[in-house]
Amino acid sequence: MNLDRNQITDCNKQLMNFHQQELDIVSAKLDQQGINSEEVIADIIKLQVATPSWALGTGATRFGRFPGGGEPATLEEKISDVGILKQLSGQTSSISLHIPWDIPDNAEEVKELAASYGLTFDSMNSNTFMNDPRGANTPNGLSYKYGSMCNTQEAVREQAIQHNIDVIEYGKRLGSDSLTVWLADGSNYPGQANFRKQFENVQDSLQQIYKQMPEDWFMFTEHKPFEPNFYSTVNNDWGSNLLLAKGTGERCLCLVDLGHHLPNTNIEQVVSRVIMEKRLAGFHFNDSKYSDDDLTVGSLKPYQLFLIFNELVEYMKGDEKQDNELAWMIDASHNTKDPMEDLLQSFDAIALAYAQALIIPRTQLNELQFNNDVAGGQELIQNAYRTDVRPLIREARMRQGGAFDPLAAYRALEVRKQLIDARGTRVAVTGL
Numbered sequence: 001m002n003l004d005r006n007q008i009t010d011c012n013k014q015l016m017n018f019h020q021q022e023l024d025i026v027s028a029k030l031d032q033q034g035i036n037s038e039e040v041i042a043d044i045i046k047l048q049v050a051t052p053s054w055a056l057g058t059g060a061t062r063f064g065r066f067p068g069g070g071e072p073a074t075l076e077e078k079i080s081d082v083g084i085l086k087q088l089s090g091q092t093s094s095i096s097l098h099i100p101w102d103i104p105d106n107a108e109e110v111k112e113l114a115a116s117y118g119l120t121f122d123s124m125n126s127n128t129f130m131n132d133p134r135g136a137n138t139p140n141g142l143s144y145k146y147g148s149m150c151n152t153q154e155a156v157r158e159q160a161i162q163h164n165i166d167v168i169e170y171g172k173r174l175g176s177d178s179l180t181v182w183l184a185d186g187s188n189y190p191g192q193a194n195f196r197k198q199f200e201n202v203q204d205s206l207q208q209i210y211k212q213m214p215e216d217w218f219m220f221t222e223h224k225p226f227e228p229n230f231y232s233t234v235n236n237d238w239g240s241n242l243l244l245a246k247g248t249g250e251r252c253l254c255l256v257d258l259g260h261h262l263p264n265t266n267i268e269q270v271v272s273r274v275i276m277e278k279r280l281a282g283f284h285f286n287d288s289k290y291s292d293d294d295l296t297v298g299s300l301k302p303y304q305l306f307l308i309f310n311e312l313v314e315y316m317k318g319d320e321k322q323d324n325e326l327a328w329m330i331d332a333s334h335n336t337k338d339p340m341e342d343l344l345q346s347f348d349a350i351a352l353a354y355a356q357a358l359i360i361p362r363t364q365l366n367e368l369q370f371n372n373d374v375a376g377g378q379e380l381i382q383n384a385y386r387t388d389v390r391p392l393i394r395e396a397r398m399r400q401g402g403a404f405d406p407l408a409a410y411r412a413l414e415v416r417k418q419l420i421d422a423r424g425t426r427v428a429v430t431g432l
């Protein structure tokens with residue numbers, strides 16, 4: 001489904017009475033601080049965030065699922081939904097697939113369809129945290145109940161390795177260039193497993209998969225300290241993740257999911273450390289109050305998000321570069337909101353935090369830090385955080401044909417109603 005561009009422009013007209021005035025005010029304010037608002041707008045436009053295929057349907061808690069209707073049931077429909085998000089926000093131009101939920105049987109056609117919406121394929125996600133829903137059709141049909149790559153049984157490890165190699169093959173046909181590996185592997189009770197043997201098995205499995213990757217591909221490993229295993233996980237924190245990445249190969253990098261940290265972890269410092277080691281893959285953005293809550297980006301800890309972007313901007317504007325482009329993706333799951341509305345809110349929150357970090361006068365910050373001006377440094381970054389940069393983001397969106405207010409336009413154009421009319425009340429096919 002494609003939205004009518006003129007309808008988006010009409011929505012904009014109704015909302016943007018004061019837009020130019022607001023844009024001029026913030027641009028003048030930034031100008032006084034030596035910051036060029038045009039450059040900020042250009043940077044915002046460049047920050048494209050991938051949409052995960054599994055976030056397009058209503059998420060579930062372990063207690064229930066309450067689908068809202070019109071959800072995409074096929075890969076083609078998921079691509080179409082991301083096309084709508086791109087039209088409205090201008091902020092997403094790729095989709096990230098999870099195998100086996102999104103098997104592209106006809107990869108060439110799927111690729112062409114995506115291209116017709118201006119979309120490409122972001123990182124390919126393997127899944128050895130569930131048994132393959134196709135059951136008997138799987139190569140060996142062995143269970144991951146006691147882990148996948150960490151498993152004591154070689155046959156299970158081989159099945160997990162082969163699954164990842166299959167995912168690379170699908171990705172090659174779609175034009176993707178990275179594989180994301182998140183493992184549920186670990187243990188639930190003391191005495192269940194040997195920490196060291198589990199780690200060595202995972203390391204060995206990752207090395208075997210890495211050898212099968214094309215030379216221009218990257219592997220992203222994603223750590224998580226808990227869930228679904230609650231006593232230990234194999235790739236539990238950024239330190240273990242860095243060990244695994246370094247032990248696997250130069251093009252194996254550490255992915256940071258914002259929900260995958262123990263309470264009060266200084267995530268921005270984790271980001272700085274991983275960048276220092278030139279091993280940052282990118283992000284799975286979401287927000288949380290307690291654990292891996294997968295809530296809307298910026299809905300609970302917007303200041304933390306801004307501080308993370310502060311570290312990222314320091315890297316992006318600095319001289320020392322990694323060999324990879326950073327991968328930006330949302331990894332959220334919505335059980336009480338329309339998933340498309342929630343994604344639009346997340347894109348907006350990411351752009352906001354990025355823009356706030358971009359307007360920090362960096363040379364001045366470095367000087368204040370060098371002179372140990374504690375209050376001065378704090379004031380400087382808080383001033384950036386408290387600047388209303390929304391006119392810059394709206395301008396960036398509209399320059400790409402997007403909406404002044406994507407959520408308002410989504411509602412005004414009755415997108416969900418149109419999707420329900422076309423697809424009925426069926427539920428999206430993901431395992432979440």
Ligand code: PSV
Pocket residue numbers: 054125182222224257284292331432
């Ligand atoms: C696990 O919690 C995770 O964050 C991983 O990225 C998965 O691939 C994703 O959620 C979807 O299950």
Ligand code: MN
Pocket residue numbers: 182222257284331
């Ligand atoms: Mn994730």
Ligand code: MN
Pocket residue numbers: 257259260292331
């Ligand atoms: Mn997660």
